[in-house]
Amino acid sequence: MLMKSAAQSLTEQLSARFAQRIRDRLLAPGARLPSVRQCAAQHAVSPSTVVAAYDQLLAQGLVEARPQRGFYVRETRQEPPAPPAPAGGAGPAAPPAGGAAALPAWGTATGAAAPRPAPIDATALIRGMFHQANDKPQPGMGVLPPEWLASSFMPAAVRKVVQGRGLEQFSLAYGEPKGDSGLRRALSAKLAALNVHAAPEHIITTVGATHALDIVSRALLRPGDPVMVEEPGWAVEFARLNALGMRLLPVPRRADGPDLEVMERYCEAHQPRLYVSVSVFHNPTGYSLSPGSAHRVLQLATRHGFHIVEDDTYSHIAPTHAPRLCALDGLQRTIHVGGFAKILAPNWRVGFLAAHPSLIEKLLDTKLLATLTTPALLEKALALCMEQGQLRRHSERIRTRLDAARSRSVKLALQAGCRFAAEPAGMFGWVDTGVDTDALAQRLLDEGYLLAPGSLFHAERKPSTLMRINFATTQDAAFWKVYARTVRSMA
Structure with a gap:
């Protein structure tokens, strides 16, 4: 929680919190910051405090304001060069028939390259894996807990x-x-x-x-x-x-x-x-x-x-x-x-x-x-x-342990109001939360939990209500209570 302090104002504390997350790449380029109203309610401060904090982030060049859309983490990396047009200046392929997903058009009839949205910044997820701020199990982690892997x-x-x-x-x-x-x-x-x-x-x-x-x-x-x-x-x-x-x-x-x-x-x-x-x-x-x-x-x-x-x-x-x-x-x-x-x-x-x-x-x-x-x-x-044969026996123990963890995690997720978009199997679950998981991830960072929002798993950034969970690290009922409370407040 933000605290009134003689050394640092609430505006400075809030600005510093977002700035640190942006520099640590826990907020990826292109990510949308919470609205002024949402951020004020989340941190128990006035809207004017949030506006002042966002202004400081603008001045530091860490975010950009988009009219009628809000504040977004600034993309500082240069886009890769546009791909060449197909041989002969052929136009873009027609979209698939029958409702299939549309194919991206890489060239135009004149041979000019079509603009492409910025790709998702996967380093946000990688840096998050290395950013262990506390000893809580992290739902968004991509590896098994160290105690599972330890062996003699x-x-x-x-x-x-x-x-x-x-x-x-x-x-x-x-x-x-x-x-x-x-x-x-x-x-x-x-x-x-x-x-x-x-x-x-x-x-x-x-x-x-x-x-x-x-x-x-x-x-x-x-x-x-x-x-x-x-x-x-x-x-x-x-x-x-x-x-x-x-x-x-x-x-x-x-x-x-x-x-x-x-x-x-x-x-x-x-x-x-x-x-x-x-x-x-x-x-x-x-x-x-x-x-x-x-x-x-x-x-x-x-x-x-x-x-x-x-x-x-x-x-x-x-x-x-x-x-x-x-x-x-x-x-x-x-x-x-x-x-x-x-x-x-x-x-x-x-x-x-x-x-x-x-x-x-x-x-x-x-x-x-x-x-x-x-x-x-x-x-x-x-x-x-x-x-x-030690690796084989170790793998068998991990499979048994993961099966039990998956069963418990699925039960807790369903109780928390989640819906599985895919039949639970393997190490990860693909969960529909019903809310924007980019915004949810930011909210749960304040509670000490790292999420893997659905937008990270698309070749081009797009809002998503899905998130990936690691069955081994989502057996903690305390996380799901925080999750459910946060989703209710967002809804």
């Missing part, structure tokens, strides 16, 4: 690897370019259990799964290339591709897979080079791909010549029998990406990709240019954990 076998594996001259051996020389051979053998065996058959020499280790996605993008794409992405989807992937200058083509994600009609129209109109997909336990909805949709997606890829990157980040908590594009395709047009941050050790940053032999050297060259090699010490320790 990981430290033991590291000690075994560094015993004798191990530490010197793995520290004073570069590792293998493709990654530790022992880990690649273990990964090959793991993938085989998912019916994804990749020899160790066709696997490359990376600094986490995000690095693997980046390697694929840099190796196979050039600025301006069209890339199909699932929407809602992973905010970090949207922002990363946008920063590389790619043209994002959002494909609505449904319960059984992507909207295939929209994908086909994209293929005909824009000839996309890549499709990025989370087939199993999709983030944020929890959806998993059906065999029929998987078959049709692969048919489109073969017919139109694009590659598919399948991000299997949640494979450790997913059923082994779940349909995967890479298993059906045999890595012909698909590239498998995975990592261990969600299940084992977020800060070890060990990931990998598996691809067709014809792509491996190009992907390896891209890895070498960015990181040379990856840390052999942690890779060898991880290989040991996998070979001895």
